[in-house]
Amino acid sequence: MSLIKLHDKEFKPFLKEEEIQLAVKRIAGEIAADFKDEVPIFVGVLNGAFMFIADLLKHYPYPSEVSFVKLASYRGLTSTGIVETLLEVPENIEGRSVIIVEDIIDTGRTLKELVHLFSNTNVKEFKVASLFYKSEVYNGEYPIDYIGLEIPNKFIVGYGLDYKEQGRNLRNVYQLNNTKMINIVLFGKPGAGKGTQASFLKNEHNLKHISTGDVFRYNIKNKTDLGKLAQEYMDNGDLVPDEVTIKMLRDEVEKNPDAKGFIFDGFPRTVAQAEALDNLLESKDMEIHATIALDANDEILIERLLARGKDSGRTDDQDEDKIRNRFEEYNLKTAPLRSFYESQGKFFSVNGIGEIEEVTNRLGEVISSLEVSG
Ligand code: AMP
Numbered sequence: 001m002s003l004i005k006l007h008d009k010e011f012k013p014f015l016k017e018e019e020i021q022l023a024v025k026r027i028a029g030e031i032a033a034d035f036k037d038e039v040p041i042f043v044g045v046l047n048g049a050f051m052f053i054a055d056l057l058k059h060y061p062y063p064s065e066v067s068f069v070k071l072a073s074y075r076g077l078t079s080t081g082i083v084e085t086l087l088e089v090p091e092n093i094e095g096r097s098v099i100i101v102e103d104i105i106d107t108g109r110t111l112k113e114l115v116h117l118f119s120n121t122n123v124k125e126f127k128v129a130s131l132f133y134k135s136e137v138y139n140g141e142y143p144i145d146y147i148g149l150e151i152p153n154k155f156i157v158g159y160g161l162d163y164k165e166q167g168r169n170l171r172n173v174y175q176l177n178n179t180k181m182i183n184i185v186l187f188g189k190p191g192a193g194k195g196t197q198a199s200f201l202k203n204e205h206n207l208k209h210i211s212t213g214d215v216f217r218y219n220i221k222n223k224t225d226l227g228k229l230a231q232e233y234m235d236n237g238d239l240v241p242d243e244v245t246i247k248m249l250r251d252e253v254e255k256n257p258d259a260k261g262f263i264f265d266g267f268p269r270t271v272a273q274a275e276a277l278d279n280l281l282e283s284k285d286m287e288i289h290a291t292i293a294l295d296a297n298d299e300i301l302i303e304r305l306l307a308r309g310k311d312s313g314r315t316d317d318q319d320e321d322k323i324r325n326r327f328e329e330y331n332l333k334t335a336p337l338r339s340f341y342e343s344q345g346k347f348f349s350v351n352g353i354g355e356i357e358e359v360t361n362r363l364g365e366v367i368s369s370l371e372v373s374g
Contacts, residue, residue: 004174006166008206009258011157011174015149020131020159020173023148024052027129028059030146031099034127039063040097043090045114046070047168048103051160052131052148056101067093071113094122099146103160104132106153107254108139115142132156136283137254153284155257163258182207182261182370183286185268185277187337188294190326191301191308192352193359194265197294200360201263205367208259210252212245212267217314235315237322239269239329246276253280264288269334274341289370291341292363294352298327 001013031040039062044053046068057066067090098118105111111128118126129146136153138144157163158170167174182205186194195211202209216234219227226248233240249267256262268274281287302323309317316322341347350362 001172003177004167004170006157006163009163009260010177011163011167012177013172014151014154014156014158014175015173017159017171019149021055023131024055025059027131027146027148028056028061031056031127031129032061035097035099036062038097039065040099041065041067041090041093042099042101044068044101045103045110048160048162049101049131051168052103053101056129069114069117071110089117089121095124098123098126100126100128102128102130104134104156105130105144106134106137108141111142111144131159132161153254153257176258181259181286182367183264183281183288184261184367184370185264185288185291185341186294187291187334187341187349188352189296189298189301189330190323191305192294192296193304193356194294196356197360197363198263198265200356201363201367204360204364205261207261207263208256209263209265210249210267211265212249212269213265215248215252216240235322237316237325237329239333242270242272242276245269246273249273249277250280253284268337269330271333271336271340274337288341288344288346290366291337291347292366293338293347293349294359294363295349296352300353301327 001016003013004011042053042057042060042064044050044066047070053066057064069089100114100118102111102114105128114128115126127145128142129148130144131148133144133147133150134153135150155163155176156173157167157175158173160168161173162168163176184201184207186198188194195214198209198211201207216227216230220231220234221227226244229244230240239245245267249264253262264277268277277288302320305317305323306320308314309319316326338347348366350359350366352359
């Protein structure tokens with residue numbers, strides 16, 4: 001087995017066909033022992049489970065039936081993710097035992113939707129079988145009855161699983177080769193240009209941009225629970241409590257397991273958030289490579305923010321008192337992060353004043369030096 005390439009990404013060998021087949025055979029045996037006295041219906045979750053369910057049934061020694069459901073998860077900005085049913089639950093399952101067959105269970109969002117789907121039917125009982133299971137990220141809401149292989153939180157392809165629809169036909173399973181990943185924190189006061197710069201840098205360096213302020217604003221606009229929670233703090237220019245923000249950030253990172261790297265914008269803003277970020281990344285074999293500060297003085301920033309407030313309608317940008325309160329929050333809670341990252345040897349700063357392009361170039365130089373040193 002050697003490296004493979006799908007679209008723009010490289011993947012390295014992770015699990016061999018033989019190991020996978022052993023796990024499939026074992027699950028078939030476990031299910032057979034539990035259901036030998038009846039005829040269960042195996043329901044595969046498309047598209048990922050097609051290969052697993054085919055092999056599973058080849059190893060299943062007793063009479064059985066097979067059917068499929070299809071869900072689509074839209075992983076936008078919300079932390080919950082919305083799951084839509086594309087292929088409904090099979091008919092005639094009333095009073096029957098159903099085995100839901102999943103290729104992989106990670107956070108548990110899809111599983112939640114599946115449980116919801118089958119709870120609305122009159123099945124005798126339903127069990128869940130998953131070939132792969134990411135114990136590190138699973139929310140633990142429902143029991144998983146049959147598990148093939150527990151795997152770390154890596155992005156994998158092959159044996160039914162895809163990267164942008166490719167790789168499903170591979171007999172072995174591969175994992176993303178992300179040794180070249182680069183993760184950056186953009187640091188600076190409100191108005192320093194973090195968002196503007198991130199939108200250029202993410203394209204140039206193929207990174208995923210996560211702005212906690214943007215995610216909060218999206219949630220407020222869509223009146224989600226998270227939005228309702230954050231609104232009052234944001235309106236006053238106060239920080240949203242760490243607990244809420246850290247959880248949200250974790251969800252955003254986990255929605256993008258295939259990212260080549262991240263630009264964190266507006267996070268961390270407290271030492272507790274920085275520590276949580278280090279822990280989160282470490283658990284995924286990742287790390288922050290650089291924290292880059294955009295330096296600018298308060299009077300220029302206030303001018304910029306008031307101008308932005310007029311254009312964008314952001315209320316926290318329209319009132320000088322609220323702006324000053326955000327600066328105070330920054331000085332008190334965020335500024336100490338400078339020494340946090342300095343002590344890790346990861347702190348850089350660039351002059352944030354000048355033409356947008358000039359500032360992008362200054363940041364680009366720092367990022368390129370990281371890419372070269374690997
Ligand atoms: P921003 O768009 O980054 O200026 O953020 C706007 C507002 O969102 C802040 O004033 C906070 O109320 C809230 N917010 C954004 N990021 C964080 C964070 N990391 N921790 C706490 N609150 C945050």
